[in-house]
Amino acid sequence: MHFKYCKHILPLFFLLLFSCTTKKTITFETLEPATKTISPSLKKMLLVYSPxxxxxxMYINDNDSLVYMFNNSTQEFFPEYFNVFTEKNTAVGKFQSVDSMSFMGEFNSVVAQWLCDDNKADGLIYIDKFYMAALFYELYGLDAATKGKYYMENLFKSGIKIFNGRTGNFTHDFSMEGKWGFYEKKLPEDTVADNYPDLIKNISSYVADSSFSYISPYWKTNQRKIVVTENSGFKTAWKMAGENKWDEALAEWKKYENCKSKRVRNFALYNMAVYFEYIDNLAKADSLMSVVNAETKSPLFIKYQKTLSRRFVDRRVLKVQMGN
Structure with missing residues (x-):
């Protein structure tokens, strides 16, 4: 009896709590766990990790006001606020701040730490933070598509590959008909999720049977532990950059120049290119990117060289992030 009332009261409590801490109220609807069926009103899906x-x-409707969580362990849907917006700890690294520059630093530190620790890494990395970030920016009234694209382009330039559930391949192409597949693709109505654990074990059948794009490189078959230390150079560097301490940030990035992992080394060079781009030393930025291009021989970087006028996707995004 108590549980019956609690399951209705708790969402209201969290709603009240959340409305006091965010710029946009999130509302909830009740979905009976026994049905294990997504409401037809839910059109978008985001994958997240809980602490x-x-x-x-996580499922959200078209106006981003309805949030559902699906617990893979208990096979239940339940409405609840997700504490990535209020808590600092997440399952992968730490989401320490809501501002975009801290997010960039957190992600970069994960990439650098992981690749330096495992020089034989095949280029996969957790991508789920982008799901969380996209939802966060949308809820806070920011341009989620622009920021999502900026982060994805930064990821591409680091040489990291991403699993594309739409094609079943590991690829640099994260777009879908000109849109970001992880955020724009519509869910089929009344999707049944009873077989979700089996889908984790068999990604190929999931891709074949799915009519929406699910993108994540993390599966139990290739699980890696990622440990991000507090003094991670990339995190420190981007924190300094966020405080406009670009010279100090550059010094941190330089520490990775001799990393035995080519991916990390090129990633550091790219970040330094961002630095010189920001201070209008375009010649130095181009010089650093030329080194990266020569080492990677990636079509992505070749394409970048042909579109230098765009300057790291959209220079204004970087300027806004810096507070200028």
Missing amino acids: DNLRMR
Whole structure:
């Protein structure tokens, strides 16, 4: 009896709590866990990790006001606020701040730490933070598509590959008909999720049977532990950059120049190019990118060389992030 009332009261409590801490109120609807069926009103899907390391899926409707979580362990849907917006700890690294520059630093530190620790890494990396970030920016009234694209382009330039559930391949192409597949693709109505654990074990059948684009490189078959230390150079560097301490940030990035991992080394060079781009030393920025291009021989970088006028996707985004 108590549980019956609690399951209705708790969402209201969290709603009240959340409305006091965000710029936009999130509302909830009740979805009976026994149905295990997504409401037809839910059109978008985001994959997230909870701090207790449970794999979950988050569903939001067209106006981004309805949030559902799917608990992979208990096979239940339940409405709840997701504490990535209020808590600092997440299952992968730490999401320490809501501002975009701190997010960039957190992600870069994960990439650098992981690749330096495992020189034989095949280029996969957790991508789920982008799901969280996109939802966060949308809820806070920011341009999620622009920021999502900026982060994805930065990821591409680091040489990291991403699993594309739409094609079943590991690829640099994260777009879908000119849009970001992880955010824009519509869910089929009344999707049944009973077989979700089996889908984790068999990604190929999931891709074949799915009519929406699910993108994530993380599966149990290739699980890697990622440990991000507090003094990670990339995190420190981007924190300094966020405080306009670009010279100090550059010094941190330089520490990675001799990293035995080519990916990390090129990633550091790219970040230094961002620095020189920001201070209008375009010749130095181009010089650094030329080194990266020569080492990677990636079509992505060749394409970048042909579109230098765009300057790291959209220079204004970087300027806004810097507070200028």
